[in-house]
Amino acid sequence: MENFGGQVRQLRKDKDWTLTKLAAMLDIDSANLSKIETCKRSFDEKKLPIFCKIFSLDLEKMKTELLSEKFANKVYSENVDGEVFHLAEQKVKYLIKNDKH
Amino acid sequence: MENFGGQVRQLRKDKDWTLTKLAAMLDIDSANLSKIETCKRSFDEKKLPIFCKIFSLDLEKMKTELLSEKFANKVYSENVDGEVFHLAEQKVKYLIKNDKH
DNA sequence: GTTATATTTGTCATCTATTGACAAGATTTT
DNA sequence: AAAATCTTGTCAATAGATGACAAATATAAC
Numbered sequence: 001m002e003n004f005g006g007q008v009r010q011l012r013k014d015k016d017w018t019l020t021k022l023a024a025m026l027d028i029d030s031a032n033l034s035k036i037e038t039c040k041r042s043f044d045e046k047k048l049p050i051f052c053k054i055f056s057l058d059l060e061k062m063k064t065e066l067l068s069e070k071f072a073n074k075v076y077s078e079n080v081d082g083e084v085f086h087l088a089e090q091k092v093k094y095l096i097k098n099d100k101h
Numbered sequence: 102m103e104n105f106g107g108q109v110r111q112l113r114k115d116k117d118w119t120l121t122k123l124a125a126m127l128d129i130d131s132a133n134l135s136k137i138e139t140c141k142r143s144f145d146e147k148k149l150p151i152f153c154k155i156f157s158l159d160l161e162k163m164k165t166e167l168l169s170e171k172f173a174n175k176v177y178s179e180n181v182d183g184e185v186f187h188l189a190e191q192k193v194k195y196l197i198k199n200d201k202h
Numbered sequence: 203g204t205t206a207t208a209t210t211t212g213t214c215a216t217c218t219a220t221t222g223a224c225a226a227g228a229t230t231t232t
Numbered sequence: 233a234a235a236a237t238c239t240t241g242t243c244a245a246t247a248g249a250t251g252a253c254a255a256a257t258a259t260a261a262c
Contacts, residue, residue, distance in 0.1 A: 085172070
């Protein structure tokens with residue numbers, strides 16, 4: 001299981017691109033991309049579409065990947081019970097069931 | 102499965118308190134508490150300790166409850182795959198395993 | 203080993219989202 | 233219908249996330 005930043009770095013290295021180059025393609029600062037790859041910042045969700053296009057990745061899948069990481073970081077850093085995810089899952093089902101009202 | 106706002110309202114009604122009264126105890130605006138109870142705003146996590154004290158609730162449990170609702174709302178509103186929670190769970194385990202390094 | 207290239211780190215400004223506050227309207231109770 | 237309670241709308245204040253830039257460190261090329 002690789003974290004998101006690590007995945008970005010791997011993809012970039014596979015193409016032999018510098019931070020500067022990829023950062024330019026994503027229209028972000030290379031210093032900030034460095035922080036993303038080293039997990040010191042999170043990847044801005046708004047940049048996901050262009051990111052996925054560059055690396056031919058499935059957008060929905062990466063959205064899920066990115067969001068799961070945010071959830072995990074929150075739960076980890078605040079020492080919340082892992083049960084939180086089961087609860088959340090139930091709540092989503094409930095929301096969907098009671099939709100269209 | 103009751104949502105968080107509904108729980109607050111129920112607890113308040115059980116005591117026969119007005120919004121104004123509970124809001125004062127929580128040191129928030131009664132209009133905003135109304136929005137919380139009707140799910141138009143989320144409950145501020147910082148107010149959880151005092152809230153739990155007032156109603157003799159377990160803080161950790163309510164933290165989990167509140168956070169799961171935020172996760173659920175996000176996933177629901179952005180149409181993210183429910184798989185996100187399984188992923189997140191794995192990631193938390195991974196973080197814990199690789200802790201203390 | 204020195205220069206150039208690439209990456210990391212720190213800081214602060216800016217933008218965005220969340221919450222606070224207040225006024226006015228609607229509903230309920232008495 | 234008057235009083236009390238609750239809801240809604242709006243905007244200001246605060247907090248959190250991201251952008252931008254400079255300087256430091258590390259890596260690679262020569």
